[in-house]
């Protein structure tokens with residue numbers, strides 16, 4: 001176990017219907033530190049029965065919640081936001097310990113995650129309907145936005161705070177109740193968030209957290225139970241597809257935030273130093289474990305050598321280690337499988353004649369570390385081009401014409417984020433419009449913000465999170481036709 005300023009934030013039971021409970025089986029599972037592989041805590045292991053109970057409780061809780069005023073819901077969310085902000089240090093520590101990212105990044109995630117709560121507290125009050133000019137003189141045409149119903153949220157381990165708040169805050173703001181299934185690698189952040197929501201006065205049952213190692217069993221209940229009206233998932237594309245199929249029988253509304261394969265295009269007229277800075281942030285943040293991480297560096301052949309040299313020089317300056325140490329800039333990967341997968345990807349590229357610029361061999365130390373790695377002379381046949389890397393490997397390939405760059409960038413089923421670097425305004429418009437992505441960063445490597453819509457096209461997903469559009473995913477539009485108003 002570990003020390004917190006507020007030790008009551010370290011929760012190891014399930015949070016269902018406002019109570020901390022053991023699993024029905026009495027079983028629990030260990031949560032490991034990816035930096036040391038030591039056990040941090042042992043957490044109750046939920047399955048189908050607890051999930052079903054949480055869904056029923058959510059349904060009961062929603063009956064009153066959906067009748068509250070938007071202002072009431074906003075005030076409650078605001079209290080939750082204040083508590084999350086007040087406990088930033090403890091939440092960051094839990095985050096770094098169970099997920100591995102450097103403590104500075106963990107603090108940034110808590111701030112970013114809290115920002116969604118604040119944003120949707122404000123948006124709750126703007127769930128406007130319309131009065132539409134009618135075709136008939138004695139009719140009036142109106143729309144209302146109403147909460148979609150009980151929401152199931154399945155979240156990943158790479159942003160264990162922000163991926164929860166960006167689903168739960170809009171759901172609660174809209175008048176819904178939520179059952180969360182966080183990733184089994186990072187349940188402690190989810191449970192601490194639930195404790196703070198409870199302290200903020202959230203009525204029981206509105207937010208439940210079921211954690212467990214049998215993700216398929218919990219997921220099956222969440223995606224097939226007819227009480228659940230909306231499933232919001234962030235995670236891998238294969239699991240997203242499974243869940244989409246599973247929701248078909250009960251015709252649920254779904255949001256899917258799935259894998260990316262972000263191109264990072266550097267044109268010949270760019271400020272190379274700026275592009276390299278952005279590349280470092282986009283590629284190596286969270287050790288490359290984000291769905292918007294630059295996955296393929298597509299660099300104009302005339303500047304590729306300079307770009308590569310500058311990138312390698314910056315990579316040499318990264319300090320790899322346990323994220324809890326203040327000066328560490330790149331932490332461990334989530335588990336040993338992820339480390340092994342990095343080596344498989346690097347070996348595949350080297351076997352096909354890529355050039356290893358730096359990194360590329362596993363580190364002989366305790367914990368799940370893989371060194372930041374740069375590969376040049378990469379080609380589209382290599383796995384690092386075709387697959388989402390989800391780790392600290394930067395593959396560089398070159399292009400000569402704008403058409404080639406766009407065609408390479410779009411040569412993937414994924415369509416989440418993309419990045420372009422150029423000083424030409426006309427090119428910015430042209431290329432941004434042609435890229436098949438939900439997000440385009442222009443001369444910028446960090447693009448996530450609660451004020452902007454986050455989401456992908458193609459197999460990267462359905463729906464948008466954050467921004468003024470984010471509430472829509474948790475509402476239904478009701479059309480009301482008032483007829484015969486003339487006496």
Ligand code: ADP
Nearest residue numbers: 154155156182183184215216219234235236239
């Ligand atoms: P990753 O490979 O990044 O761990 P996953 O898609 O496996 O991505 O995990 C994202 C979330 O989906 C986690 O909460 C995980 O427990 C959950 N999950 C994994 N498999 C299933 C499944 N078959 N049904 C429902 N949820 C699942």
